[in-house]
Amino acid sequence: MELFNTIIKDTNEKIAGITTKTWDYDATDCWKNLERSELIMQSDQAFELGGSGNPSANFTCVTTTTDLVPKDEIILCGKDLNELRGDVSFARVVLLGVKDIGDEDAAHTAIQQMDFVRYHVYPDGYMVRVSAESNQERVRVAREAVSKGISFKKIGNTYVKAYKENENVLSVRIIFLTDQELIRELNKTANKVSDITNALSHILDGIDTDCAHCALKPVCDEVEGMKEMHLGKKKKK
Numbered sequence: 001m002e003l004f005n006t007i008i009k010d011t012n013e014k015i016a017g018i019t020t021k022t023w024d025y026d027a028t029d030c031w032k033n034l035e036r037s038e039l040i041m042q043s044d045q046a047f048e049l050g051g052s053g054n055p056s057a058n059f060t061c062v063t064t065t066t067d068l069v070p071k072d073e074i075i076l077c078g079k080d081l082n083e084l085r086g087d088v089s090f091a092r093v094v095l096l097g098v099k100d101i102g103d104e105d106a107a108h109t110a111i112q113q114m115d116f117v118r119y120h121v122y123p124d125g126y127m128v129r130v131s132a133e134s135n136q137e138r139v140r141v142a143r144e145a146v147s148k149g150i151s152f153k154k155i156g157n158t159y160v161k162a163y164k165e166n167e168n169v170l171s172v173r174i175i176f177l178t179d180q181e182l183i184r185e186l187n188k189t190a191n192k193v194s195d196i197t198n199a200l201s202h203i204l205d206g207i208d209t210d211c212a213h214c215a216l217k218p219v220c221d222e223v224e225g226m227k228e229m230h231l232g233k234k235k236k237k
């Protein structure tokens with residue numbers, strides 16, 4: 001699975017110059033993960049990440065080229081949760097190094113299983129609202145959580161732990177960005193990731209292989225390996 005490699009390389013390059021902190025994954029330093037989503041009232045919030053109309057972005061990319069995601073780590077670009085004083089722009093990007101999963105159908109199913117984590121981690125005092133349509137993520141952070149020492153390191157560890165429960169996941173890089181110009185651009189990247197994932201679903205649905213009349217042509221023209229995947233799949237049928 002190398003369809004997202006260009007996006008992963010590009011993202012890694014862009015964050016390299018603005019990284020403020022990195023931490024290796026530490027399973028013993030997770031923030032408490034609840035059974036289900038909790039409601040944090042506005043009156044109890046310290047601030048919202050991606051709130052007050054600030055830009056936000058959320059996307060997940062997988063690759064079998066594990067050199068691109070060499071280890072489990074958490075990266076922060078911008079201020080940490082204890083340093084923020086109000087609503088800011090926000091992005092969470094997840095890069096997953098995965099096993100060679102098999103054919104396209106198996107890969108697609110595996111991607112969906114990995115994406116499940118995106119919506120099913122519920123850190124205490126950290127209410128996540130993801131919009132799959134706009135690829136944005138808003139997080140309401142409770143004042144009590146800030147006073148108890150919530151941090152991106154701990155939240156990141158909680159996410160990495162959840163991803164590593166999937167046996168196909170070899171390495172996880174979680175990138176948090178707060179109050180960065182790059183976040184607007186990353187929202188466009190997130191839309192591109194959605195386009196690729198949607199194109200993959202359509203290809204697996206077995207639609208006709210007439211590129212000249214296909215609505216997905218712009219995506220397939222840009223993403224290396226997409227056309228080969230569809231045409232190769234057609235031959236196998």
Ligand code: SF4
Nearest residue numbers: 211214217220227230
């Ligand atoms: S390979 Fe051609 S037909 Fe298949 S999805 Fe891409 S553009 Fe459409």
